[in-house]
Amino acid sequence: MSTVVPPASAPRVGDLALRCNGLQRYLGHGEGRVHVLKGVSFEARRGQVYAIVGPSGCGKSTLLYLLGLLDQPDGGEIEINGQPMSNSDDFARTAARGAHIGFVFQFHFLMLEFTALENVMMPMRKLGRLTPAEMEARARSLLDSVGLGAKTHRLGTQLSGGEQQRVAVARALANQPSIILADEPTGNLDVKNSALVFDLLTRLAKDNGQAVILVTHNPEIAQRCDVTRPMRDGLFV
Amino acid sequence: MSPNLRIAFRFLTAKKRAMLMSLSCTVLGVGLFIVTQATTSGFEEFFVRTLLGTDGAMRIEDRKQSTLQSMEAAGGTGAHILQREGVKYIEGVEEPQLIKDAVRNFANVRGVSAVLRGNVQVTSPFKTEDAQIFGIKLDEHRLVSELERKITTPGGLGKFLESTSAVLMGRVLADRLQLSVNDSISVSARGETRRYHVAGIYESGSRDIDKTRIYLDLGEARSLLRRPTGATFVQISLHEPNRARQDAAHMEDVLGHSVRPWQEREKEWLSVFRALRVSSAITVTVFTLIASLAMFNTLAMIVLEKTKDIAILRSMGYERRDITQIFLWQAAIVLAIGALLGGLFGATVTWGVSMVPLPINTLFKTQTFIVSWSVWHYVQAIATAVVMVMVASLVPARRAARLEPGDIVRGTAQ
Ligand SMILES: Nc1ncnc2c1ncn2[C@@H]1O[C@H](COP(=O)(O)OP(=O)(O)OP(=O)(O)O)[C@@H](O)[C@H]1O
Ligand SMILES: [Mg+2]
Numbered sequence: 001m002s003t004v005v006p007p008a009s010a011p012r013v014g015d016l017a018l019r020c021n022g023l024q025r026y027l028g029h030g031e032g033r034v035h036v037l038k039g040v041s042f043e044a045r046r047g048q049v050y051a052i053v054g055p056s057g058c059g060k061s062t063l064l065y066l067l068g069l070l071d072q073p074d075g076g077e078i079e080i081n082g083q084p085m086s087n088s089d090d091f092a093r094t095a096a097r098g099a100h101i102g103f104v105f106q107f108h109f110l111m112l113e114f115t116a117l118e119n120v121m122m123p124m125r126k127l128g129r130l131t132p133a134e135m136e137a138r139a140r141s142l143l144d145s146v147g148l149g150a151k152t153h154r155l156g157t158q159l160s161g162g163e164q165q166r167v168a169v170a171r172a173l174a175n176q177p178s179i180i181l182a183d184e185p186t187g188n189l190d191v192k193n194s195a196l197v198f199d200l201l202t203r204l205a206k207d208n209g210q211a212v213i214l215v216t217h218n219p220e221i222a223q224r225c226d227v228t229r230p231m232r233d234g235l236f237v
Numbered sequence: 238m239s240p241n242l243r244i245a246f247r248f249l250t251a252k253k254r255a256m257l258m259s260l261s262c263t264v265l266g267v268g269l270f271i272v273t274q275a276t277t278s279g280f281e282e283f284f285v286r287t288l289l290g291t292d293g294a295m296r297i298e299d300r301k302q303s304t305l306q307s308m309e310a311a312g313g314t315g316a317h318i319l320q321r322e323g324v325k326y327i328e329g330v331e332e333p334q335l336i337k338d339a340v341r342n343f344a345n346v347r348g349v350s351a352v353l354r355g356n357v358q359v360t361s362p363f364k365t366e367d368a369q370i371f372g373i374k375l376d377e378h379r380l381v382s383e384l385e386r387k388i389t390t391p392g393g394l395g396k397f398l399e400s401t402s403a404v405l406m407g408r409v410l411a412d413r414l415q416l417s418v419n420d421s422i423s424v425s426a427r428g429e430t431r432r433y434h435v436a437g438i439y440e441s442g443s444r445d446i447d448k449t450r451i452y453l454d455l456g457e458a459r460s461l462l463r464r465p466t467g468a469t470f471v472q473i474s475l476h477e478p479n480r481a482r483q484d485a486a487h488m489e490d491v492l493g494h495s496v497r498p499w500q501e502r503e504k505e506w507l508s509v510f511r512a513l514r515v516s517s518a519i520t521v522t523v524f525t526l527i528a529s530l531a532m533f534n535t536l537a538m539i540v541l542e543k544t545k546d547i548a549i550l551r552s553m554g555y556e557r558r559d560i561t562q563i564f565l566w567q568a569a570i571v572l573a574i575g576a577l578l579g580g581l582f583g584a585t586v587t588w589g590v591s592m593v594p595l596p597i598n599t600l601f602k603t604q605t606f607i608v609s610w611s612v613w614h615y616v617q618a619i620a621t622a623v624v625m626v627m628v629a630s631l632v633p634a635r636r637a638a639r640l641e642p643g644d645i646v647r648g649t650a651q
Contacts, residue, residue, distance in 0.1 A: 027647070061646075070552055071643025090557060098554015105646060111546045113251035123553035125240035171553070 013047035017081060017179050017211035018067060024075030025062055025234075036062045038234040039076065044211040046178065049202050051222040052215045054231035060215040061106055061183055063231070067213065068103045068181045069093040081178060098127050102172030106183035106215070109168035112156035116143055116167045119156065123174045142170040145200055147193065161188045169197050173204065180204070182214040186221060194221065241559050244550075245566030252539055259535040259571050260578070263622055266528035267579025268586060270521055270618035275587040277517045278614075279607040281510040285478075287442040287601040288503055290383035293350075293472040294481045295498045297336055297488070299326035326495060333468035339492055345475045345484050348380025351468035353458050357426040359451065361414035368410060369449050370424070372458020381474040384452070387439040390418045396436035401457045403436035407447030411438045424451070426461055442602040506600065525625055532568075533629035540564060540637045547637055548645035557638040564637050568630030575626075576619045583618065 025037040036059045044050055052060050065071040067078065069085060078085045080096050088096075097103070102123075110119050120139035124130055130138065143152050146166040156164060165188050172180055180201065186194035198221055205212045214225070222228050229236050238246075249256045302325040330336055333351035340349045353372035358365055375398060379385055385394055389408065396418070397403045404424075406416065416422065421434050433453070441447055459465055475481055481498035488496045500507060540547075547560055593606040 065643045065646065068552065070548075070646065071641065094551065094554055094556045097552060103552045105549070105552070107646075109549075111549055113247045122240070122550070125243075126554050126559070175554075 013045075013209045015046045015081075015209075016043060016079075017046050018042075018044040018213070019079040020067060020076060022076035023063065023066055023073045023078070025059075025066060025071070026074050027062065036234050037066070037073070040231075040234070040236060041076075042067075042229065042236065044179065044213055046209040046211050047205055048227060049205050049212040049225045050214070051225035051228045052213065052231055053217070053219075053222050053228060056217075058231050059234045060231055064103075064181050064183050064213070064215060067179075068101055069097050070103070098123065098175065100178050102175065102177035102180045104165075104168050104172045104180075104182035104185045106187070109164045110156035110159070110171075115153050115155055116148060116159065116163075116170075117152040119167055120171045120174055123171060127175050129175070139170070139174065142173055143167065146170045147196055162190070162193060165189060166193065166197060169200070176208065176210075178210055180210055180212045180214075182212070184215050184217065186216065186218060194218065198224070241562040242566050245563045245570065248539065248543060248546075248563070249567050249570055252542070255535050255539050255542075256571065259532050259568075260575050262528040262531045262535070263571060263575025263626060264579040264582055266525055266625070267576055267618045267622050268582035269524055270621060271580065271583025271614045272586045272590065273517045273521050274614035274617065275583070275608040275610065276590055276606070277514050278611070279591075279609040280601075281507075281514070282609045283603065283607045284506065284510070284601050285499070285503075288499060289474070289478055290387070291441045291443060291446055292499070292502070293381045294475040294478045295473045295485050295488075295496055296502070297330060297340070297471040297473065297492065297494045297496050298469070299328055299495045300331060301325070301489075301493045301495060302327050330468045330471055330494065331466070333471055336471050336492060336494065340471065340473060340488065343484060343488065345477050345480055347474045347476050348377065350374065350377035350381045350472045351455070352378070352470055352472055353455060353462065353464055353467070354469040355426055355458065355462040355464070357424050357451070357461075359410070359414060360423045360425070361416050361420065363415040364413070366410060366413055367449075368424075368451050370426070370458055370462065371450050371452050372455040372462070373452055374455045378452075378472070381472045384439060387441050388437045389440050390438045392418070392437065394437060397452075399436070400434075401454045402431075402433045403454075404433045405437045405439055405452040406435050407450050408438055408440045409444060409448035410451070411435065413448070424461065427463060429461065431461055440602060444599045444602075525621060529625040529629045532571075532626055533632065536564065536568060536630050537633040537636075539567065540633045543637070544640060544645045547640055548642040551640075551642040560638040560640075561634045564634035565627075565630055568626050568634070572622060572626045576622055579618065579622065580615050583615070 019042070021041045023037050023040040024035075026033055027036050028034050040063055052063065054060055062071070066073050069078070069080070073086060076086065080100055083096070085093060085096060111122070114122070117136065117139050120142055121135050124135040124138065140149070140152060143149055146169055148163060148166055148170070151159065151163065156167075159167065165185065169182065169185050172182065182201070185201070186197055189197060201212045201214065202224075204210050214221075216222050231237065330351065337349045337351060340346055350373060355370045355372075357368055357370050359368045375394065384405070388394060388405070397405055404422070411417070414422070416435050418435055418437060421432055423430050423432050439447070453461070475484065478499065482500055485496040485498040550560065587608050587610070590606050591608040594604060595606045597603050
């Protein structure tokens with residue numbers, strides 16, 4: 001409980017935001033136990049956009065969960081903004097998620113009983129850095145920037161898959177995290193909206209000095225990233 | 238509103254069926270608890286009120302006899318000597334005035350009345366019945382019984398006070414002898430017969446009393462029964478009838494007479510009521526357990542349906558304890574609404590039951606089902622619901638908090 005997470009303030013482009021070294025992850029039990037990540041090392045700097053590409057099943061999502069502190073590695077180290085996280089307790093990892101990491105899941109993105117606006121405000125309410133009025137203003141502007149300004153009061157169930165995905169992107173940006181991890185954030189989107197979301201993420205990386213790491217199957221998007229890391233069978237190649 | 242409460246509220250309103258299920262469990266649990274309490278204690282309280290209103294909270298009878306004195310007494314006076322649990326007693330109270338003065342010093346005592354009792358035969362123009370004369374001083378006896386309120390004939394006690402040849406008779410006895418107010422009767426005791434008139438007819442509520450007791454002025458009773466001094470017993474009413482046992486024990490030490498509190502006097506019936514209470518307590522407990530099991534089940538289901546949301550919340554920085562809180566809030570909301578509705582439901586059913594016709598005319602007299610209205614039944618029911626719901630929700634809530642977000646998103650959470 002003692003680990004204090006420093007605020008994500010004073011970001012300097014080029015600073016190391018995230019670093020992992022020799023990450024190992026096994027999944028499943030007994031006969032079905034699979035060595036999914038076989039010692040992955042990776043670095044992400046502020047202001048840069050990274051693409052992780054690779055065939056289906058190579059371990060991209062698994063890696064992203066580890067980097068997002070949603071899962072714990074069987075071996076290796078993770079550092080978030082210079083803080084070692086591999087051995088930290090749940091409380092410290094949760095705090096780091098709230099303050100430093102914005103996560104976009106590959107599937108199921110939203111809390112469906114809540115409106116788009118409420119979904120985007122959810123992380124801000126937990127962090128509590130802004131007043132309710134500021135939270136709402138920020139959530140509206142984020143939804144605006146993903147092209148959903150007119151649908152802020154729609155419930156999750158009343159949004160299409162692609163719209164849900166864009167709300168999820170807006171939500172990942174809510175607390176101005178220094179690290180944005182997005183698992184195929186453009187997977188369900190048409191060309192126009194893919195471009196919208198990708199441009200938004202790139203602009204944030206450049207303007208706010210955030211590190212953006214995204215998994216994508218779209219070669220065009222991968223090509224436009226600052227760094228592309230191809231992955232195969234649990235290892236970067 | 239705190240974020241967690243807000244989320245809890247939305248989860249609940251979105252899952253209307255699960256919410257209604259757990260809500261109805263709580264409402265039924267609380268309501269049934271209240272109704273059972275109200276109906277079980279209703280008859281008992283009414284019975285106790287009836288018996289306190291007729292025979293008072295306690296009676297002082299029979300003087301305790303020290304061994305030395307008992308030899309003397311046995312040789313001389315011819316008084317009855319009783320033996321109970323190794324202690325010898327002389328029947329009756331020999332010095333009622335002394336006893337009354339001493340008893341009045343006890344703080345809890347409301348009224349004291351000396352009563353002289355004797356067996357008689359009552360004859361009306363119609364027939365003759367056995368009965369018991371209770372010689373009383375009305376101004377004293379008023380304070381230890383509800384005789385005044387139990388007179389059903391017009392004029393109340395007024396006519397009784399006018400003359401020493403006036404008697405008060407129980408309804409059952411009066412009916413058997415086919416008597417009404419102002420009718421004459423002759424009463425025989427120890428070979429002597431005197432004429433009296435009926436000044437009032439009472440209904441005590443207890444059939445046994447109403448078919449035997451005739452109240453008469455104490456002075457007249459002494460003369461009729463040829464007992465110029467002493468009393469059969471001294472009847473006492475208390476401000477706090479529930480303290481009768483302690484007070485009786487204390488008085489027994491101080492006065493040297495046996496003092497019987499109402500709890501001991503009516504032991505048999507009270508134990509019947511106690512058995513009744515135990516059996517309904519068992520019913521309520523079983524129902525409460527079933528209701529909380531259903532509650533547990535529903536909450537566990539809500540948690541299962543919400544695992545994805547848990548993963549999303551956790552990924553945004555919500556802590557384990559936030560997750561616990563969210564699910565406990567849901568239980569608390571259900572509990573609050575359930576307690577309120579359950580209370581109303583319980584009160585409504587209790588009222589409905591109190592309207593059910595149920596003529597009883599033996600131990601006590603009533604036309605309808607007797608219920609008891611006590612705020613404590615509601616407090617107890619809600620307290621039980623709080624404990625049960627919190628216990629039932631704690632396990633699912635903690636389970637929810639333990640889920641690892643990584644396991645949830647991979648679908649391997651269990
Ligand atoms: N619970 C599990 N038990 C065993 N193996 C698992 C389990 N979950 C995932 N895997 C395996 O781990 C590997 C990596 O899965 P992961 O989801 O990281 O792939 P991915 O690269 O994200 O694929 P995609 O592009 O299809 O999303 C896969 O081969 C998968 O079969
Ligand atoms: Mg994947």
